[in-house]
Structure formats: C-alpha cells, structure tokens
Amino acid sequence: MDTNVQSFAVANLQRRPDVVETGGFVAGFDPATASPFINYATPLPGARPTSADVSSLIDAFRMRGLLPRLEFAPDAAPAVEAALRNAGFTVEEAHSYLVCTPATLILPPSGGKGGVDPALLVETPAFDEEYAAVDAALGESFEGVHASSAHGVARLRKLEDGGGGVRFVRAPDGTCAGAASCSAPAVGTAELAGVGTRPAFRGRGIAGAVTAALTGAMFDRGAESVWLEFSGEGSRRVYERIGYRPRGTRLYMRLEA
Structure with a gap:
C-alpha cells in the first residue's frame, strides 16, 4: 500500500498548474499561492536520486521563490531520505496514515x-x-x-x-x-x-x-x-x-x- 499511496502522491501533484519532473522527482506548483502545503515535490516509487538530481529539484523551487519541500512515503523510495539529508534537508514531520x-x-x-x-x-x-x-x-x-x-x-x-x-x-x-x-x-x-x-x-x-x-x-x-x-x-x-x-x-x- 505504500507504493499505492506514493503513486497517488505523484499523480496528484501532476494535476498542479505548473509541474516539473526531474531526476526521479515530481514537483507540483500553483502560481496562485506560495503555501508550502500546496507547492511541494515527491519522488517516483523506487527513485534513487543523485546529488545532481536533488540540486536540480532545489533549483526548481528557488527559481520560483519557494521553499524546497517534499512529502512522500519513505518505504516506497528508501534511498530518497538519505539523498535529501546529504543536501541539507531536515525532517519537518513524520505522519502515520490510515x-x-x-x-x-x-x-x-x-x-x-x-x-x-x-x-x-x-x-x-x-x-x-x-x-x-x-x-x-x-x-x-x-x-x-x-x-x-x-x-x-x-x-x-x-x-x-x-x-x-x-x-x-x-x-x-x-x-x-x-x-x-x-x-x-x-x-x-x-x-x-x-x-x-x-x-x-x-x-x-x-x-x-x-x-x-x-x-x-x-x-x-x-x-x-x-x-x-x-x-x-x-x-x-x-x-x-x-x-x-x-x-x-x-x-x-x-x-x-
């Protein structure tokens, strides 16, 4: 079910007015708001991003003046958390889902x-x-x-x-x-x-x-x-x-x- 939820996260972000797909990530942006709860990214299931992939993702946020932020199910993409931490990302929250x-x-x-x-x-x-x-x-x-x-x-x-x-x-x-x-x-x-x-x-x-x-x-x-x-x-x-x-x-x- 983690992969199903993560696949949903990808599909849901692809509904945003402005979508960027780079290095195994999908970022969804809405120009009508700067809210980090609307403008964020998520990895594709099984993604194994390199440092260059993460840098490219960060650039997509920076060029729009937005906070780089991700939401994802870690079990569906186990390599992502370490790659993000290496780039300076920190954990905002961890939520269980039902x-x-x-x-x-x-x-x-x-x-x-x-x-x-x-x-x-x-x-x-x-x-x-x-x-x-x-x-x-x-x-x-x-x-x-x-x-x-x-x-x-x-x-x-x-x-x-x-x-x-x-x-x-x-x-x-x-x-x-x-x-x-x-x-x-x-x-x-x-x-x-x-x-x-x-x-x-x-x-x-x-x-x-x-x-x-x-x-x-x-x-x-x-x-x-x-x-x-x-x-x-x-x-x-x-x-x-x-x-x-x-x-x-x-x-x-x-x-x-």
Missing part, C-alpha cells in the same frame, strides 16, 4: 456510514457562500495554519467539481460547524484531508460524520481505497471507528534558506 476500503468501512445498525450520529445532516456545498463558510471553518479549526482565502474557496470548489469531494455539517447560524475534503481518486485511491471542526462544535461526532460521508462517496465513484493522516490519538480513534486501519508512514522534509 487506509479504508469498502470491506472495512463500518456500517452502523442505523444504516448510516461510519457509526456516527444519524441526526447529523452532512451536506455538499452548492453556493459560493457555503464554500466560503467551509473554508473559514477549516481555517478556524486549524488555528490559522490554513488561513481562509479566496484561493482556498476556489480550491474547494475545484475539488468538488473535479471528481473529489467536500462535505460539511451546518452550524445553527447557517454557517459551517465542521467539514472535510477529499481529492479525486487516482491510481485506485484518494486522499481525504482537511478534516476540521470549529472548537465550539467539537465532541459531537461531526468529524466522523463528514469523513464517513466522503469516504463512501469516493467508493461510489470507483475508488478502491481512501487514505488519510491523523493528528493525534483522539482523531485516530474517530477514523478507526469508521473503518480506517494503520498502514504506513509519510515523511515531510524541507530545506531552509
């Missing part, structure tokens, strides 16, 4: 997906103000790490229109209490990311509800699996109750100026 398949997705007795409160109504945004509310809620959920912006709103709409998905639970005031997004499937799998609940609405099962709804939607669209990363043991338990299972690790590395 995978759900149609066989592991848990269906509660009520018939709703994920063992979540069936009273929670999960919706798909349809209007600009709903996408803006989702983007604002996710910005609040992640405490400004992903600040709300017009680009963020456009990105969410593009996900939904492009074969991925966005789901949310509405707050009593008509805005968004919590939401999640998922990429369009590629190489048989899809990445579910950006699961967030505003602080005032936590502990009500919203994260589980939107995650389960999106996971089921991706299976309906032909995905053979859906994977995600978790931020702590609390969120891990939420995802495992839905049917996600531990499968591997992804590494985040960057080269500071």
Whole structure:
C-alpha cells in the first residue's frame, strides 16, 4: 500500500498548474499561492536520486521563490531520505496514515456510514457562500495554519467539481460547524484531508460524520481505497471507528534558506 499511496502522491501533484519532473522527482506548483502545503515535490516509487538530481529539484523551487519541500512515503523510495539529508534537508514531520476500503468501512445498525450520529445532516456545498463558510471553518479549526482565502474557496470548489469531494455539517447560524475534503481518486485511491471542526462544535461526532460521508462517496465513484493522516490519538480513534486501519508512514522534509 505504500507504493499505492506514493503513486497517488505523484499523480496528484501532476494535476498542479505548473509541474516539473526531474531526476526521479515530481514537483507540483500553483502560481496562485506560495503555501508550502500546496507547492511541494515527491519522488517516483523506487527513485534513487543523485546529488545532481536533488540540486536540480532545489533549483526548481528557488527559481520560483519557494521553499524546497517534499512529502512522500519513505518505504516506497528508501534511498530518497538519505539523498535529501546529504543536501541539507531536515525532517519537518513524520505522519502515520490510515487506509479504508469498502470491506472495512463500518456500517452502523442505523444504516448510516461510519457509526456516527444519524441526526447529523452532512451536506455538499452548492453556493459560493457555503464554500466560503467551509473554508473559514477549516481555517478556524486549524488555528490559522490554513488561513481562509479566496484561493482556498476556489480550491474547494475545484475539488468538488473535479471528481473529489467536500462535505460539511451546518452550524445553527447557517454557517459551517465542521467539514472535510477529499481529492479525486487516482491510481485506485484518494486522499481525504482537511478534516476540521470549529472548537465550539467539537465532541459531537461531526468529524466522523463528514469523513464517513466522503469516504463512501469516493467508493461510489470507483475508488478502491481512501487514505488519510491523523493528528493525534483522539482523531485516530474517530477514523478507526469508521473503518480506517494503520498502514504506513509519510515523511515531510524541507530545506531552509
């Protein structure tokens, strides 16, 4: 599954507006933002980069004024971490990831997906103000790490229109209490990311509800699996109750100026 997830990372970056393929790496850039969480690179499965390959990759970032940064599953390309360290890259974070398949997705007795409160109504945004509310809620959920912006709103709409998905639970005031997004499937799998609940609405099962709804939607669209990363043991338990299972690790590395 590491190779499947890594192959997905390659295919997903190849969807960016500006793509560079060099020395066994694929870098995906979006000129609309300088965010390192959008502009990054990943190796091809099995890549064995030389120092010249890494230098060429660094140049692709530097010429755009961006921080050289990679995300990848190290088990799918074991030689890459050492090559990056030799060039001065350091580990930003290492995240475990979980995978759900149609066989592991848990269906509660009520018939709703994920063992979540069936009273929670999960919706798909349809209007600009709903996408803006989702983007604002996710910005609040992640405490400004992903600040709300017009680009963020456009990105969410593009996900939904492009074969991925966005789901949310509405707050009593008509805005968004919590939401999640998922990429369009590629190489048989899809990445579910950006699961967030505003602080005032936590502990009500919203994260589980939107995650389960999106996971089921991706299976309906032909995905053979859906994977995600978790931020702590609390969120891990939420995802495992839905049917996600531990499968591997992804590494985040960057080269500071």
